[in-house]
Amino acid sequence: xxxxxxxxxxxxxxxxxEDRARAIAVEQSVEMPVxxxxxxxxxxxxVGRVQTIEEIQVGLFEVRIALxxxxxxxxxxxxxxxxFGNTSLHEDVILHDIELSSELVDLFQGPRHGLDGLRSRVxxxxxxxxxxxxxxxxLTPVRLAELAGRFALGGIDYIKDDHSLADQPYAxxxxxxxxxxxxxxxxxxxxxxxTHYVPSLSGDLDCMRDQLAIAANAGIDTVLxxxxxxxxxxxxxxxxxxxxxxxxxxxxxxxxxxVAPPLLFGKLLRVFGADAVxxxxxxxxxxxxVETCKELASTALxxxxxxxxxxxVPAGGMTPQRVPELLDFYGKSVMxxxxxxxxxxxxxxxxxxxxxxxxxxxFHRGRDDx
Amino acid sequence: xxxxxxxxxxxxxxxxxEDRARAIAVEQSVEMPVxxxxxxxxxxxxVGRVQTIEEIQVGLFEVRIALxxxxxxxxxxxxxxxxFGNTSLHEDVILHDIELSSELVDLFQGPRHGLDGLRSRVxxxxxxxxxxxxxxxxLTPVRLAELAGRFALGGIDYIKDDHSLADQPYAxxxxxxxxxxxxxxxxxxxxxxxTHYVPSLSGDLDCMRDQLAIAANAGIDTVLxxxxxxxxxxxxxxxxxxxxxxxxxxxxxxxxxxVAPPLLFGKLLRVFGADAVxxxxxxxxxxxxVETCKELASTALxxxxxxxxxxxVPAGGMTPQRVPELLDFYGKSVMxxxxxxxxxxxxxxxxxxxxxxxxxxxFHRGRDDx
Numbered sequence: 035x036x037x038x039x040x041x042x043x044x045x046x047x048x049x050x051x052e053d054r055a056r057a058i059a060v061e062q063s064v065e066m067p068v069x070x071x072x073x074x075x076x077x078x079x080x081v082g083r084v085q086t087i088e089e090i091q092v093g094l095f096e097v098r099i100a101l102x103x104x105x106x107x108x109x110x111x112x113x114x115x116x117x118f119g120n121t122s123l124h125e126d127v128i129l130h131d132i133e134l135s136s137e138l139v140d141l142f143q144g145p146r147h148g149l150d151g152l153r154s155r156v157x158x159x160x161x162x163x164x165x166x167x168x169x170x171x172x173l174t175p176v177r178l179a180e181l182a183g184r185f186a187l188g189g190i191d192y193i194k195d196d197h198s199l200a201d202q203p204y205a206x207x208x209x210x211x212x213x214x215x216x217x218x219x220x221x222x223x224x225x226x227x228x229t230h231y232v233p234s235l236s237g238d239l240d241c242m243r244d245q246l247a248i249a250a251n252a253g254i255d256t257v258l259x260x261x262x263x264x265x266x267x268x269x270x271x272x273x274x275x276x277x278x279x280x281x282x283x284x285x286x287x288x289x290x291x292x293v294a295p296p297l298l299f300g301k302l303l304r305v306f307g308a309d310a311v312x313x314x315x316x317x318x319x320x321x322x323x324v325e326t327c328k329e330l331a332s333t334a335l336x337x338x339x340x341x342x343x344x345x346x347v348p349a350g351g352m353t354p355q356r357v358p359e360l361l362d363f364y365g366k367s368v369m370x371x372x373x374x375x376x377x378x379x380x381x382x383x384x385x386x387x388x389x390x391x392x393x394x395x396x397f398h399r400g401r402d403d404x
Numbered sequence: 405x406x407x408x409x410x411x412x413x414x415x416x417x418x419x420x421x422e423d424r425a426r427a428i429a430v431e432q433s434v435e436m437p438v439x440x441x442x443x444x445x446x447x448x449x450x451v452g453r454v455q456t457i458e459e460i461q462v463g464l465f466e467v468r469i470a471l472x473x474x475x476x477x478x479x480x481x482x483x484x485x486x487x488f489g490n491t492s493l494h495e496d497v498i499l500h501d502i503e504l505s506s507e508l509v510d511l512f513q514g515p516r517h518g519l520d521g522l523r524s525r526v527x528x529x530x531x532x533x534x535x536x537x538x539x540x541x542x543l544t545p546v547r548l549a550e551l552a553g554r555f556a557l558g559g560i561d562y563i564k565d566d567h568s569l570a571d572q573p574y575a576x577x578x579x580x581x582x583x584x585x586x587x588x589x590x591x592x593x594x595x596x597x598x599t600h601y602v603p604s605l606s607g608d609l610d611c612m613r614d615q616l617a618i619a620a621n622a623g624i625d626t627v628l629x630x631x632x633x634x635x636x637x638x639x640x641x642x643x644x645x646x647x648x649x650x651x652x653x654x655x656x657x658x659x660x661x662x663v664a665p666p667l668l669f670g671k672l673l674r675v676f677g678a679d680a681v682x683x684x685x686x687x688x689x690x691x692x693x694v695e696t697c698k699e700l701a702s703t704a705l706x707x708x709x710x711x712x713x714x715x716x717v718p719a720g721g722m723t724p725q726r727v728p729e730l731l732d733f734y735g736k737s738v739m740x741x742x743x744x745x746x747x748x749x750x751x752x753x754x755x756x757x758x759x760x761x762x763x764x765x766x767f768h769r770g771r772d773d774x
Contacts, residue, residue, distance in 0.1 A: 265635030
């Protein structure tokens with residue numbers, strides 16, 4: 035069997051774990067009693083196989099299962115279905131990891147731009163990237179554009195929409211894009227590389243295509259997308275259809291799936307084509323641990339699979355004061371995203387943004403810059 | 405504010421719960437410090453508001469929050485984003501319930517066919533419906549069609565694809581539909597209402613549209629879809645675009661425990677247009693409790709919101725022997741789905757299917773039949 039190696043973590047007593055492991059292998063492949071199968075192709079090529087079971091803590095087991103690559107076809111949603119579909123309904127199992135084989139990499143091909151592309155778009159050399167967010171939802175396009183202009187005056191690299199900005203009547207996508215791009219043109223400091231606006235896609239596949247067309251017409255080359263909500267297949271289709279766009283993936287609704295964050299953000303979204311992945315930073319208002327963040331970032335950047343590096347974008351309750359700590363922790367292959375932590379500056383937004391940008395640039399000065 | 409009332413269950417100590425509740429209201433609406441907002445529309449119409457906090461067990465609180473309906477636009481994915489997007493990343497919060505307001509019902513409109521439609525398609529009168537599954541994946545279309553023919557000879561109402569059947573090279577969607585529909589035509593017992601084939605949609609929105617066109621050409625009027633994988637917006641779009649099709653929703657990737665199953669299956673998928681919802685039955689190989697199944701089924705059928713009834717389809721490790729127990733429990737407004745539990749009969753598949761069908765019909769004989 036040409037396989038996908040999937041790693042699950044299962045809470046179980048030691049007596050039951052072999053049965054549980056076999057049950058997962060069956061559930062994620064043929065989903066019926068193997069004794070009732072007489073087809074030789076199915077038995078040799080499709081039925082999942084437990085490879086190893088290891089107790090990693092008392093009552094917690096790591097189970098490695100080989101699943102059929104043929105089951106996946108060429109579809110990102112079907113890969114998720116094969117890896118975790120029905121088993122996601124078991125509260126005591128998480129999908130912990132997969133082996134990113136060359137076959138999977140060939141199928142989905144990963145980021146089209148990645149870290150190098152996102153740096154070169156804004157002339158960032160080898161330094162860390164800076165990002166902020168247009169919010170709150172409810173503001174008019176004119177007010178969002180004012181904010182964007184002030185972030186740009188502060189010299190920020192990327193301005194993304196908040197993921198709550200969809201196509202609401204108070205700020206429709208098209209009006210927002212028009213107003214924000216006009217504001218950015220006006221406020222671009224002479225001689226500086228341009229701040230890039232990253233509008234948020236929403237709705238069904240056709241809606242997102244319409245939004246990409248609007249963005250392309252406005253000269254935009256980077257967008258935000260929520261792959262869990264969009265559907266993995268649709269996300270991957272947009273990546274394939276729009277090779278000149280970079281895609282920043284947002285984690286909204288990712289929590290409900292119980293897939294280990296380093297796997298979901300660092301491998302799966304990356305292989306499907308995310309050029310950058312936003313995730314909740316440790317010590318902010320979400321519960322990801324220091325270890326989870328470290329592993330997520332290193333997985334997203336890892337050079338092992340012939341994939342472009344996917345930029346880790348820690349976010350969520352960050353402040354400009356944390357810049358040195360965060361760059362010490364993540365290194366320079368990162369995009370720092372500070373949203374609310376800048377917006378609280380209100381009248382001093384330009385200055386606070388400039389201080390954030392300067393802190394990032396200063397951090398790198400005098401250090402090894404290759 | 406024209407609101408959506410969302411109910412969360414939060415694990416917290418009593419001292420922190422007010423802050424946690426406010427933080428959720430902010431996270432799911434403006435996602436920034438409210439003190440930094442000066443826009444009156446945003447403050448009065450967009451910022452989420454904690455309505456009540458109630459301790460329902462020691463350390464477990466039910467928090468009711470009003471969120472802005474305007475935030476949703478007309479998009480199913482955005483509704484999920486507003487209800488639970490970033491908060492899904494907190495492990496100690498579940499989305500427990502929402503109030504299904506007339507505004508939400510008007511936006512999405514629910515099932516186009518529902519229980520009455522699925523019964524009339526197969527001439528079932530007022531009885532419970534029967535269903536089985538084509539599997540395992542890996543079989544050729546010819547072998548899947550043989551199985552379908554035997555289920556039909558046994559008199560079953562619906563035959564759905566296993567949700568693992570996508571568009572794999574060993575049984576492409578188009579070939580499967582052609583072979584199965586041909587087999588059903590041949591094996592239809594004279595004078596009986598026809599068994600309906602329910603093929604499984606997969607892939608991105610365009611792939612699913614192509615599959616629906618193939619199905620329609622073959623005279624099929626009911627399909628299986630996995631809304632969590634497809635993306636809620638795409639699911640809802642297909643419902644709107646294909647008013648003559650009935651949609652059976654499959655729970656793959658729905659996760660355990662983070663969105664309460666009665667809410668996800670009984671309200672959200674229903675309002676987005678699911679005519680039937682497959683869910684893991686109690687006492688099978690999944691962990692849903694008796695209470696969860698009862699509440700899920702009664703919510704899906706509830707007559708309160710001007711929505712057609714959505715058929716509960718308990719499944720997962722069921723056997724023909726459990727028919728009386730299940731019909732006692734669920735009543736007759738149900739579709740019983742037995743897959744592997746019939747396929748283990750192998751050479752006696754027609755007889756076992758007939759016994760299942762007969763058990764369902766017999767159960768109703770002599771009982772109140774309105």
